[in-house]
Amino acid sequence: MLTFLSAPPRIDAAIVDLDGTMVDTQGDFVAALGLTLTELGLPVVDRAFVAHTVGKGSEHLLRTTLAHVGGDAGLYDAAWEAYQRHYLAINGRHSEVYPGVVEGLQRLRSAGLRLACLTNKPTAFALPLLAAKGLDGFFDLVFGGDAFARKKPDPLPLLETCKALGSVPGRTLMVGDSSNDAQAARAAGCPVVLVSYGYNHGQPIRAVDADGHLDRLDQLS
């Protein structure tokens, strides 16, 4: 499965990140934040701001956005209610599956691996997005950022996902797009490969320690 690595580990299962790895969701984040900020009478944010800020969950994105546009921290609860409402209404409308993702997931499944999607996005956003993009059928399990007590880059969500998959971390491949995924994988003891086209807080992904870097998920072979 990881023949592009010099010493490929044996893999029984894979954990795949969602935003920036399988689906380019930047447009959904910009749209839902725009509707939320407009409702609150605040200025909107652009794509570049979202690309730098996304990755540590929706609560972090919203708090950072409010601070960036000069919104009072006391607005957070109202903003969170509005953001969830708007995000669920537009979920997937401004998002695209990256080239090679379907083929890559098909390869992982044909290799007999159990698959989980593990994202920092709330589970209630992740499930309908995967379904809308026709990706839900690939996954035995889907866990969002609210599924466990801590989010990536903490290793806890990976360790819990390995347990749920019935697979040991050393044989469970993490596929992600950011240092959150890589740090969580390293701390959990999972091999990790990173895609080159995602968000990674606006930083170069090849500088992030990983077992390999891919330009498309169908390079997994």
Ligand SMILES: O=C(O)COP(=O)(O)O
């Ligand atoms: O919602 C986010 O902040 C990013 O989610 P991800 O873990 O799927 O990249």
Ligand SMILES: [Mg+2]
């Ligand atoms: Mg990601």
